[in-house]
Each structure stands twice: as structure tokens, then as C-alpha cells.
Amino acid sequence: MIQAQGAGPVLVTGAGGxxxxxxxxxxxxxxxxxxxxxxxxxxxxxLAQVARDIRVHSVDLTDAxxxxxxxxxxxxxxxxxxxxxxxxxxxxxxxxxxxxxxxGTLHMLDAAVASGVGLFVNTGxxxxxxxxxxxxxxMDRLEPNSVYAIGKAAQTHLCALSARRHPQMAIVTLRxxxxxxxxxxxxxxxxxxxxxxxxxxxxxxxxxxxARDFVFIGDVIRALLDFERLRGATGEVINLGTGVEITLxxxxxxVQDLFGSPSQVVWGGLKARQWDTTRxxxxxxxxxxxxxxxxxxxxxxxxxxxxxxxxxxxxDYGIVSPRLAG
Numbered sequence: 001m002i003q004a005q006g007a008g009p010v011l012v013t014g015a016g017g018x019x020x021x022x023x024x025x026x027x028x029x030x031x032x033x034x035x036x037x038x039x040x041x042x043x044x045x046x047l048a049q050v051a052r053d054i055r056v057h058s059v060d061l062t063d064a065x066x067x068x069x070x071x072x073x074x075x076x077x078x079x080x081x082x083x084x085x086x087x088x089x090x091x092x093x094x095x096x097x098x099x100x101x102x103x104g105t106l107h108m109l110d111a112a113v114a115s116g117v118g119l120f121v122n123t124g125x126x127x128x129x130x131x132x133x134x135x136x137x138x139m140d141r142l143e144p145n146s147v148y149a150i151g152k153a154a155q156t157h158l159c160a161l162s163a164r165r166h167p168q169m170a171i172v173t174l175r176x177x178x179x180x181x182x183x184x185x186x187x188x189x190x191x192x193x194x195x196x197x198x199x200x201x202x203x204x205x206x207x208x209x210x211a212r213d214f215v216f217i218g219d220v221i222r223a224l225l226d227f228e229r230l231r232g233a234t235g236e237v238i239n240l241g242t243g244v245e246i247t248l249x250x251x252x253x254x255v256q257d258l259f260g261s262p263s264q265v266v267w268g269g270l271k272a273r274q275w276d277t278t279r280x281x282x283x284x285x286x287x288x289x290x291x292x293x294x295x296x297x298x299x300x301x302x303x304x305x306x307x308x309x310x311x312x313x314x315x316d317y318g319i320v321s322p323r324l325a326g
Contacts (some may be wrong), residue, residue, distance in 0.1 A: 002193070004209075008033070008075075008076065008078075009032075009034075009035055009075065009076045009077060009078075010032050010033065010034055010035070010076060010078045010080065011035040011036075011037065011071065011074050011076035011078070011079050011080070011083060012034065012036050012037065012078075012079075012080045013037040013061065013079070013080070013081050013082055013083035014022055014036055014037070014038075014041050014081075014082035014083030014084060014236070015036030015044065015047065015054075015056075015082070016036070016038040016044030016045075016046060016047055016184060017046075017082060017084075018046075018183050018184050018217070019117070019123065019176070019179060019217065019220060019221075019224075020036075020080070020083070020180070021046030021047055021183050022060070022083040022181070022182070022183050022221050023043070023080055023082065023221055023224055023225065024036055024047060024050065024054060024144075024219050025050060025183075026221050026225060027110055027225065029053065029288060030048055030113055030225075032130075033318055034053070034054045034055070035054065035055045035056075035057060035074045035076060036054050036055065036056045036057065036273060037059045037061075037070070037083065037198075038056060038057070038058055039059075039060065039083070039312070040058045040059070040060055044056070045318055046144050046183050046318075055074075055218065057070050057074075057095070061083055061103075061104030061105075061107055061108060061325070062099050062100065062103050062104055063107075064107045064109070064110070064111075065258055067108060067111045068077070068110070068111040068114065069106040069116070069308060070106070070111075070112070070113045071108075071111035071112060071114075072099070072114070072115050074115075074297065075115055075305065076112075076117055076121045077117065077118050077119070078117070078118065078120075078121070078227055078258065079108065079112050079117050079119070079120045079121065080121050080123075080224060081102070081105065081108055081120065081122045081123065082123050083104060083176075083255050084100070084101055084123070084125075084145075084152070085097050085100035085101060085148075086100075086148030086151060087125075087148065088185070089273070091148075094147045094257065097147050097148050097151050098147065098150075098151050100151075101148075101151035101152060101154070101231060102154045102155055102158065105122070105155045105158050105159070105264070106158055108120075109158065109159065109162045109171075112169060113162070113166050113168075113169055113171050113322075116168075116169075117132060117169055117226055118169065118170065118231070119169070119170045119171075119172075119230060119231050120159070120162075120169055120170065120171045120172075120186055121172055121173075121174065121230055122155065122156065122159045122171065122173040122174070123173070123174065123175075123176055123224075124152055124153075124155065124156045124173045124174065124175035124176065124237065124282070125148075125149065125152040125175065125176060126175060126176065126177045126185070126213070126239070126241065126282065127145075127146065127149035127275060128142050128144055128149055128152050128153040128156060128175065129142060129143065129144075129166070130142065130143030130144050130145045130149065131143070131145065131277050131282075133252075133279055134277065134279075135240075135243065135281050135282060135283040136155050136239065136241075136280075136281065136282050136283060137283040137285055137286075138175070138237045138238065138239060139310065140237070142258055142261060145275060146274060146275060148180060148276075149183055150268060153271065153286055156173050156175070156237055159171050159172075160173070160228070160235060161239065162236035163234050164235065168229065168235070169234075170231045170232075170234035170235075171178035171234055171238070172196050172230050172233045172234060172235075172238065173237045173238070174223060174224060174237055174238055174240050174242050175221075175237055175238065175239050175240065176212070176215070176220060176241075177212070177213040177215050177236065177239070177240060177241030177242070177280075177282050178212040178213055178214045178215065178241075178280075179214075179215055179216075179217055179220050179300065180214055180215075180216065180217065180302065180306060181216050181217030181218060181306050181309075182222050182229055182305070182306060182310075183217070183302070183310035184217070184306070185316060185318065186318040187249045187253070189248075190214075190303070191306070191310060193251060193252065193255050194255055194259075194303065194306060194307045194310055195310065196263060197252075197255045197256055197259050197261035197263045198259050198261065198307070198315075199315075200261060200262050200263055201263060201326075202263060202264045202265075202266055202269075203252060203263050203264070203265045203266065203269075203281070204253075204266045204269030204270050204271045205248055205252065205266065205267055205268075205269060205270060205280075206248065206270050206271070206276055207248070207266075207267065207268065207272060207276070208247060208248050208249035208252075209247055209248070209249065209251060209275065209278045210248045210272070210276045210277065210278060210279045211245045211246065211247045211248075211277065211278050211281070212242070212245075212248075212280050213241040213242055213244065213245060213246070213247055213280055213281045213282050214242065214251075214299055214302070215242050215275075215295060216295065216297035216301075216302035216305070217239060218296075218297055218305075219240075219295045219296055220240055221240075221244075221291070223240055223291055224295045226291060226293070228289070229290070229291045229292065232290075233291065236286070236290060238286050238287050238290060239282040239283060239284055239286060239287060240287060240293070241281065241282025241284055241286075241295075242280065242282070242284065242295040242299075243281060243282055243283065243284040243295075244299070245280065245281035246299055247278075249313050250299075254288065254299065254300055254303060255303060258300070258304060258307065259307075260305060271291050
């Protein structure tokens, strides 16, 4: 259990999503008062079992007045800004990606400053870097190659600007790499490969050489809720990745080995996405220096924990859509 020390009410945007819900569950386990902001019309299935223990607010982040009113009423001491649009292929509308991620962040920052929030933790994305041939460092030039990545990069810059203009509120951006684990969307790569491998079904994949830096959700939440250290890191952008590059071939081989799966692998069975690349790994030295953070869960152990969680919930957990893997 992670103890979020020294916090009053904590407000979590994107609380119905993967990382947001994991943060909500951990905050509740540590005894925090939690307020969850969810998108109007969304289905926050991850919060169903704790709905009575939190305050849920249905808020469109592009509505500045509603954002201001809710933040003023809650008066949180900490805001965890995890809401995002565009991380899924079905979320492809450029205007909505930019208004949610950029304008929505601006509204959250303005409302947080006005309400005297002490700590504002923003979540960025490794996609902000674009394609790199070396481990990605926070001081690298950003070369985003999608509208989503552009929106997240702009969001990060907004937070850095606000940190300079409003030193009374600590503002930190944690730039997440490929987070996986319990509560992840069932149609994403890791849950899909686990589910299909356990059933002996074919694994339709993109190229085996596509690489990612997979970081376990528990390690991400440990950094996200380290409020004491985060308060001392205002203005910083900090990578949260393992520094270990893993190819899709290694993902499949590890899963097949864990389950003794006979699943046939169909490489090239899925079309590559524009952000797929054979190099994708973080430099995590800044997180170690500033947050004293090191990943504690190796990939094989993380896959094992994820599979055990999926088995406990059942293969049909969450909201399933047609995409299979990759």
C-alpha cells in the first residue's frame, strides 16, 4: 500500500481510465479523500466497486466555468491530471484531441491556481519525443509525430509555463512510457496477448521488431503518489520508464513461456501504426535523482501479476472492442 503523505482532498481527472482508476484505488487504500472527475457519458467501470467511497464529478474539461466551479467546491490540496484524449485509435478527431488535452489542461491549471491547490501533477507521454535512436532524455528536442503527441507536448509546455508564473503551486509533469498492468483496457496489447495465449488462440501482431519501454502500473503509481518529493520538483518534466527496451517478439515469447501456450503467431497480421518503431526506451536517470524512483517490477513479474489479475476478473472484464492485438 502506498501512503500519499500530507494530502488533503485529492482530485483525479481521467479517473475512469487505466492509470486514473489505479490511482483512485491506491489513494483510497491509503485513506485519502478522493474526488474523481470523469467525462460526461463515459462508462467508468473501473470505479464501480469503489463508487460509494469517492465523490464522482461528471465534467467536460473544455467547459471552463464548470471546471472552475467544481475545483472551487472540492478545494483539493493535490490535483492528479490524468485525463487525455487520443491515446486510442478510435479517438482520432484532431480538434477533440487538442481541445481536451490543451484547452482542458489550461482550464484545470487556471482553476487550480485560483483555488489554492498546492500540488498539480500532470501526466505527459513518451510520444512527445517522436522517433529517437538513443534513450529518450527530458532535455531532448521534442519531435511529435501525431496530433496526440503534439497535444501532449503542448500540455507539457503549458504546465512548465504555469510553474514559472505561479510558484505558489508546485507543478510537475511525469512523462509516462508504455504503462501496463491491472485495470488496463482489455483491448490493449498486453491484456490481449495474455488472454489469447491462455486460450491458445492465434496472436495477430505487427512487426516482431517493434520496441517499447514497458513500465508496470504499480511502479507508476508509486511515483505519482509520492507527493512529498513531487512538491520539491516543481517545473520538472520527469520520465517514468524502466530504461529497458523490449520488442514485441520478446513480449510474445515471454507470454508463451509463462503459459506454455501453443498459440500461432501471425507477424504482420495487423497493420503497423504511424508511431511503431524499433527503438523506444527511456533514460530514467532524472527520476532516480529527483524522486529516488526506480522500477521495482521486472517485465516477466509484471506479466505474471497482470495475468493473475485478469484471471481473477474474468476474460470479459471491462468493455471489449474488436481489435485483437498489436
